Amino acid sequence: MLRLPVFDVAAPDKLTDALRSLADSQAGARPLGGGTDLLPNVKLGQTRMAMALLLRGVGELRGIERRGDNLWLGAGNTLAQVAQDEQVRDALPALAHAASRVASPQIRNMATLGGNLCLDTRCRYINQSEFWRQALGGCLKSHGSECHVVPGGQGCVAALSSDTAPALIAYDATVEIASWRDEGVQTREVPLAELYDSDGTRHVRLESTELLVGVRAPVPGLNVRVGHRKWAVRKSIDFPLISVALRLELDGALAAGGKLVVGVLGPRPRVLDLKAFAGRALAPDFARDLGQLAFDRCRPLPNVPYDAEYRRERLPVEVRRLALSLFGDQAAQS
Amino acid sequence: MPIAEPLDPARARRIAVVRLHVNGQAYAVAAPTHWTLLELLRYQLGLVGSKQGCDKGDCGACTVLLDGLPTLSCITLALSAEGRHVETVEGLGVGGEPHPLQRQFAERGAAQCGFCTPGMLMSSAHYLDELGRAASPVVRQQDIAAALGGNLCRCTGYTKIFEAVQAAADETCDRARALADGPGGAA
Structure with missing residues (x-):
């Protein structure tokens, strides 16, 4: 049995009340969307909280709507809602795919989009119970100074296992962040790719008083294709061992640019620019070269389960297959 | 009624009353704020059909329907179920007949x-x-x-x-x- 330690609970129904609770440094409140990441982590002694701030009742965090050229998604939508929403499937199909591949049906019914973007990092060592970890002593992320997955490592390389983050970065999404300051709501907006830091102990660049409120993604035109692909040992429940998103910008039938976003390498997704591939035809050799780019520029670490060398060999294969799926008929014809 | 841990009066402010429907019946249940829905069902209501397996969201043995959707009660706070409808395996059969x-x-x-x-x-x-x-x-x-x-x-x-x-x-x-x-x- 894994019991939760004692903590208080607040359940605001207005954003201002939620932000006020976060601004109260005495309260020690932690935002709780679906709780599918936070509560197991609290149970495993990876993190602590004095108060759980239940965000379920906050109306401002819900809804998915078209705002001009953008699709706006409240951070409180569940992953099941994101995966099934007609507007998302229509405008941001790679996001719908990524959300549909997270964990299990139960977890997608509970977990929120904001929670998946702010997912804590994990590695083979930290993702265990406190009792198990005591045998090896602490680590860079848990009251220690030694990394147990990359011997001699100086920085925490625990991986971000979010599937929606690579997809939304490929859509050039920005996140809306709110906090309570000077007796009012302050908001700021940052590109999602810049939300993440390379330090696995504090990889989400949010102050403890700040809350991720929503995501805004420009709806791509007809000259843009975006796809997402995940590999895990099992089709269900598993965290991704590879999670990649590809954005392909086209000029007529040829590539004009785009980006390749590679997740689960470390604390932040790796973004590779594809300008150098402008002018390439959507043919199998282009897909192979995109895979080679991933192989050359990304080095999976032994931070998550499964053999790191196997993941390194598998990454270009996943990227090539993702590219071919975006090329569609054009690759078959060439 | 079995209670997993003594309700310490010193922690009284950390006990809340959760109002919810379980298998069609309305309840008002006192539970510590850090209890999960699974603990409320098993230890306060005596509904031990839902199982405490991995207790961290991997195995699904604690699955209940919360407002009709499959939900892991071992990682759902009891207070998250306030005002909502819970269905457990005990409510599947009707009138003694199995589902x-x-x-x-x-x-x-x-x-x-x-x-x-x-x-x-x-x-x-x-x-x-x-x-x-x-x-x-x-x-x-x-x-x-x-x-x-x-x-x-x-x-x-x-x-x-x-x-x-x-x-x-x-x-x-x-x-x-x-x-x-x-x-x-x-x-």
Whole structure:
């Protein structure tokens, strides 16, 4: 049995009340969307909280709507809602795919989009119970100074296992962040790719008083294709061992640019620019070269389960297959 | 009523009253704020059908329907269920009669140790609900596997479970068609 330690609970129904609770440094409140990441982590002694701030009742965090050229998604939508929403499937199909591949049906019914973007990092060592970890002593992320997955490592390389983050970065999404300051709501907006830091102990660049409120993604035109692909040992429940998103910008039938976003390498997704591939035809050799780019520029670490060398060999294969799926008929014809 | 830990008066401010419906019945239950919905169901209401398996969201043995959706009660705070409707395996059968899923699980040997069964039944019950609502229901093996993707079984190898759900789903489809045909119809 894994019991939760004692903590208080607040359940605001207005954003201002939620932000006020976060601004109260005495309260020690932690935002709780679906709780599918936070509560197991609290149970495993990876993190602590004095108060759980239940965000379920906050109306401002819900809804998915078209705002001009953008699709706006409240951070409180569940992953099941994101995966099934007609507007998302229509405008941001790679996001719908990524959300549909997270964990299990139960977890997608509970977990929120904001929670998946702010997912804590994990590695083979930290993702265990406190009792198990005591045998090896602490680590860079848990009251220690030694990394147990990359011997001699100086920085925490625990991986971000979010599937929606690579997809939304490929859509050039920005996140809306709110906090309570000077007796009012302050908001700021940052590109999602810049939300993440390379330090696995504090990889989400949010102050403890700040809350991720929503995501805004420009709806791509007809000259843009975006796809997402995940590999895990099992089709269900598993965290991704590879999670990649590809954005392909086209000029007529040829590539004009785009980006390749590679997740689960470390604390932040790796973004590779594809300008150098402008002018390439959507043919199998282009897909192979995109895979080679991933192989050359990304080095999976032994931070998550499964053999790191196997993941390194598998990454270009996943990227090539993702590219071919975006090329569609054009690759078959060439 | 069994209580997992003494309700220490010094922590009184950390005890809340949760108002919720469980299997159609309204309750107001006192529970410590850090308790999960599973703990509330098992230790305050005595509904021990939902199982405490991995207790961290991996195995699905604690699956209940929360407002109709399969939910892991071991990582849902009891206070998150305030004002909501919970269905547990105890509410599946009606008037002492087993639910078609329970009958099929028993007849087809879909349980060995039985620990995962309550969760399997609740995820399957939601799949059957969705199937019953579909305009033209079709039972597909891959849909059953996807619906049960969050429930682990370490004994059966899943084959008998899938067969039992398939049989109950076929019954649901037959009933839906009979209803569509109307009284005295071809069914």
